[in-house]
Amino acid sequence: MEHCKTPLTLAEKILAAHSEGEADGTLKIRIDQTLTQDATGTMAYLEFLSMGIPKVRTSLSVSYVDHNTLQSGFENADDHIFLETVANKYGIVFSKAGNGICHQLHLENFSRPGITLLGSDSHTPTSGALAAIAIGAGGLDIALAMAGRPFRLPRPRIVQVRLTGRLRAGVTAKDVILELLRRLSVKGGVNKIFEYTGPGVETLSVPERGTVCNMGAELGATTSIFPSDSRTREFLRMQGREADWKALSADEGAKYAETIEIDLSSLEALAACPSSPDNVRPVRELEAEGVKIDQVLIGSCTNSSYLDMEMVASILKGRKIHNSVSFGINPGSRNVLEMTSGNGMLFDIIQSGARILECTCGPCIGMGQSPCTNAVSVRTYNRNFLGRSGTVSAGVYLVSPVTAAMSALSGHFTDPTGTSENLAKYPKPEEYINDKSMFIQPDYSGDVVMGPNIKPLPRFDALPDTLEARILLKTGDDISTDHIMPAGAKVLPYRSNIERISDFCFMNVKTSFKKEALENAAVGKASVILAGRNYGQGSSREHAAIAPRYLGVRAVLAKSFARIHRQNLANWGILPLEIPDELYESLQEGAALKIDTSALEKNEVRLLTDGGECVIRTSFTAEEVRNLRAGSLLNA
Ligand code: MIC
Ligand code: SF4
Numbered sequence: 001m002e003h004c005k006t007p008l009t010l011a012e013k014i015l016a017a018h019s020e021g022e023a024d025g026t027l028k029i030r031i032d033q034t035l036t037q038d039a040t041g042t043m044a045y046l047e048f049l050s051m052g053i054p055k056v057r058t059s060l061s062v063s064y065v066d067h068n069t070l071q072s073g074f075e076n077a078d079d080h081i082f083l084e085t086v087a088n089k090y091g092i093v094f095s096k097a098g099n100g101i102c103h104q105l106h107l108e109n110f111s112r113p114g115i116t117l118l119g120s121d122s123h124t125p126t127s128g129a130l131a132a133i134a135i136g137a138g139g140l141d142i143a144l145a146m147a148g149r150p151f152r153l154p155r156p157r158i159v160q161v162r163l164t165g166r167l168r169a170g171v172t173a174k175d176v177i178l179e180l181l182r183r184l185s186v187k188g189g190v191n192k193i194f195e196y197t198g199p200g201v202e203t204l205s206v207p208e209r210g211t212v213c214n215m216g217a218e219l220g221a222t223t224s225i226f227p228s229d230s231r232t233r234e235f236l237r238m239q240g241r242e243a244d245w246k247a248l249s250a251d252e253g254a255k256y257a258e259t260i261e262i263d264l265s266s267l268e269a270l271a272a273c274p275s276s277p278d279n280v281r282p283v284r285e286l287e288a289e290g291v292k293i294d295q296v297l298i299g300s301c302t303n304s305s306y307l308d309m310e311m312v313a314s315i316l317k318g319r320k321i322h323n324s325v326s327f328g329i330n331p332g333s334r335n336v337l338e339m340t341s342g343n344g345m346l347f348d349i350i351q352s353g354a355r356i357l358e359c360t361c362g363p364c365i366g367m368g369q370s371p372c373t374n375a376v377s378v379r380t381y382n383r384n385f386l387g388r389s390g391t392v393s394a395g396v397y398l399v400s401p402v403t404a405a406m407s408a409l410s411g412h413f414t415d416p417t418g419t420s421e422n423l424a425k426y427p428k429p430e431e432y433i434n435d436k437s438m439f440i441q442p443d444y445s446g447d448v449v450m451g452p453n454i455k456p457l458p459r460f461d462a463l464p465d466t467l468e469a470r471i472l473l474k475t476g477d478d479i480s481t482d483h484i485m486p487a488g489a490k491v492l493p494y495r496s497n498i499e500r501i502s503d504f505c506f507m508n509v510k511t512s513f514k515k516e517a518l519e520n521a522a523v524g525k526a527s528v529i530l531a532g533r534n535y536g537q538g539s540s541r542e543h544a545a546i547a548p549r550y551l552g553v554r555a556v557l558a559k560s561f562a563r564i565h566r567q568n569l570a571n572w573g574i575l576p577l578e579i580p581d582e583l584y585e586s587l588q589e590g591a592a593l594k595i596d597t598s599a600l601e602k603n604e605v606r607l608l609t610d611g612g613e614c615v616i617r618t619s620f621t622a623e624e625v626r627n628l629r630a631g632s633l634l635n636a
Contacts, residue, residue: 007251009158011193011225014133014248018116020150024621028150029133032115033060034142037102039067039365039487040120042079042496043542044139045086046457048146050634055091055444057148060110062439063087064095064102068492069360070367075493078451082496085449088442092146099438100333100359103127103301107210108333109436112236112244113228118145122217122540122564123301123382129209130235131228131248133193136217138542138568140633152621154563156193156222160256163200165265169423170416172311173208174303174380174400177215178270179262182280186478187534189219190563192257196226197250200264206235207305214302215382218277220537220562240434268417269403271378274395275386276478283403286413294375295326296408298401299357300364303380304332306339306432308401313345314425315405316352322411328369330357335433342433343426352409366390366488378413380404383538385482387508390489454496458550460573460631467554467595469526472517473510474589477532481565483509484536485544495543502547517551526554526595530587533558536565545572549632555595557607559584570624573632577605577616586611600625 008016020028034056036044041063048056063083068076080097087094095105102119103126111117111127117134118124120142127134137151145151161180167173180194194216196209204212209226216224226232227249236245269283298304298312309331321327329349331337337359340346350356363369364381370390371377377389377396384396399407402423406414475483485491486504494501506513517527529535529548535558536544545568555575569576575597587593587609596606603618603625620628630636 007253009195009254009256010131010227010248010250011133011158011195014114014116017114022155025155026621027153027155029116029153031058031118031145031151033110033117034058034145035062035064035102035106035117035119035121035124036139036142037067037121038065038079038083039492039495040139040541041083042454044120044142045083047140047634048143049086049448050457051143051147053147056146058146061092061146062095062106062110063092064105065097066101066360067365067367068495069097069358070489072489073493074451075453078453079496081449082451082454084440085446087440088446089444089448091442091444093442094440096438096440098334098359101301101304101361103214104304104332107206108239108335113232113246113248118142118151120540122538123214125216125221125223126210126214126301128213128223128225129206130232131226133223133225135223136540136564138540138564138571140542140571141567153222154191156191157257158193158195160259161194161196162198162259162261163196163264164198164261165200165263166203167264167267168418170402170419170421171267171269172400172402173204173211175267175270176262176264177212178272178280179267181218181272181278182270184219185278186218186276186537187220189216189221190534191222193222194219194224195250195256196224201226202229202231203264205231205307207307210305211302215277218382220534222563238432240431269400269415271403272384272398274397275384277383277398283399283413283415284417287415291376291413293325293378293407293412295371295377296404297328297363297369297377297379297381298404299330299332300361300381301332302382303401304330304336306336308380309336309340309345310426311423312401312405313340313348314423315402315409315421317348317425319352319409321353321408324411325408326355327353327408328355328357328363330362331359334359334438335435338435339429339433345426363389365492367492368489378404378407383482385480385538387486388482392508453493455499457634458498458546460549460635462631462635463573463597463629465596465598467526467597468524469528469554469593469595470520471530471587471589471591471593472520472527473506473513474530474587475509475532478534478537479531480538481536481541481544482538485541485547498546498550501543502550505547505551514551517553521552527552528593529553529556530584531556531558532584533560535561537562540564542568542572545569545574549574570620570628571633573628575605575628577618579616583614600628
């Protein structure tokens with residue numbers, strides 16, 4: 001009987017509709033769509049090819065080129081050809097370089113209410129703005145989803161974020177998610193889904209919801225989701241896909257594990273200060289301190305929609321960027337750029353003194369525009385981890401497009417809260433431009449073309465019962481994958497070449513990491529990393545697991561792990577072992593230890609150190625144990 005049904009949250013509804021079972025607290029969900037990007041895609045497709053599947057088994061898979069677009073040698077261009085030829089042969093839509101950033105494009109073109117999307121990029125949850133369950137994962141998990149296998153996910157806790165009120169002038173969706181980061185920290189969302197509800201939801205458009213969902217990744221969240229309502233319908237109509245719309249929201253009386261209240265009208269403009277997205281302060285305070293700015297960058301998958309460009313152009317119109325500021329802008333898609341060129345917005349932006357960059361990730365991942373030594377760089381992006389900009393000494397601040405544009409004009413932090421500035425000076429388009437010509441539809445033909453920098457996947461040995469090991473590195477909390485395996489213009493060309501990219505492992509943390517790892521390996525010792533909480537936060541890049549594994553790392557002992565990275569470690573045969581605080585305190589860099597894995601099947605690992613012996617309880621699923629034993633998921 002209808003009235004006896006338990007009321008469900010929106011996330012529960014979509015997960016239930018895609019459920020293929022549950023075991024040991026792990027959900028198995030059917031995946032409708034996948035996305036990859038070029039920096040993680042080459043590995044994902046090498047892994048997919050090794051499975052011998054004739055064509056993808058999802059209803060849609062899209063391969064985007066948006067990260068490695070600075071072609072200062074043949075490597076990145078060769079990767080693009082590899083991706084294009086794989087896509088054509090195996091039934092994947094290919095998005096050419098210049099078409100735009102994967103998350104912005106997926107929102108514009110493919111995501112829709114009620115679907116599941118898995119992407120080899122941690123900001124895949126952007127599509128939660130259209131009431132989809134969109135999750136980031138490592139390339140191997142995407143390859144398995146393309147092969148038709150369900151995705152395994154630790155059962156998430158569903159958190160309600162209840163929005164009331166309306167944002168004040170000059171305060172934006174970016175400030176909403178910065179407020180959540182301020183309250184909850186970069187660890188606050190691990191294994192949680194953030195579901196937005198309440199009367200404040202309808203005050204936010206889909207691109208604004210996209211900004212919020214995008215940076216939910218910085219909370220460590222599994223994903224974030226908004227209901228599908230009249231604003232959703234309006235966005236899909238503007239994109240020429242109203243037929244994709246359906247109403248979708250939580251049932252009345254649905255129960256949440258937790259509720260967070262945000263009164264939108266109480267928020268002010270915020271900035272995440274160096275070097276963590278949760279180091280949040282009011283822009284007001286930075287203005288009072290008179291912090292001067294060297295660089296301002298607007299764009300990235302967080303803030304590069306037409307709406308973002310409109311706010312920025314409205315502020316810049318008829319004015320000039322401050323002389324001491326280098327100002328760059330990378331719109332999220334070619335269609336957004338084209339629209340800005342049609343109605344004078346681009347003209348106003350150029351006239352203000354902007355440097356117009358490609359519609360790609362660009363400086364967000366250190367692909368150009370690295371700031372000067374000790375720079376203050378103000379960006380509308382989502383991550384400001386040490387060295388990510390390409391300049392280790394630079395301090396990167398994450399702000400809204402409104403704060404960024406106003407500060408670019410003044411040359412110092414400028415608080416836009418309550419501004420009387422008109423942020424919508426251009427006529428509203430009836431519809432968005434929706435040119436799909438840079439998406440190439442596959443015709444299932446041709447051969448895969450592999451350039452000389454694309455190397456075969458490394459082979460890894462099985463896990464012995466006993467590992468003689470040495471702690472190669474002891475780190476603190478919140479080590480990101482940018483610390484483990486940096487990106488940037490010098491490193492990214494080697495994403496398809498594990499041997500070469502392993503040279504850069506931990507390069508900004510411990511320069512002798514590779515040398516010492518190889519020394520350990522030469523005397524038959526495995527290397528171990530000892531870490532604090534939230535190890536591996538940030539990106540989904542598998543290279544942060546594969547490269548250390550290649551160098552002989554067999555275990556990470558950490559107080560806790562970020563979700564995606566923990567899975568990548570387990571997939572690639574590195575033991576992610578959660579240890580108590582006292583053990584962390586007692587162990588030091590350089591110490592020898594023995595790891596006894598003979599009882600792994602019983603979820604027990606014994607550690608023998610100078611200080612004695614201890615047993616670590618693990619929570620691996622039967623499948624993870626099998627993969628770890630075999631040396632990697634691919635071996636298994
Ligand atoms: C990022 O924002 O850190 C990236 C670059 O998009 C990564 C993926 C990668 O490292 O290729 C992510 O978010 O997963
Ligand atoms: Fe690209 Fe930056 Fe978005 Fe990552 S966070 S997908 S690098 S724009």
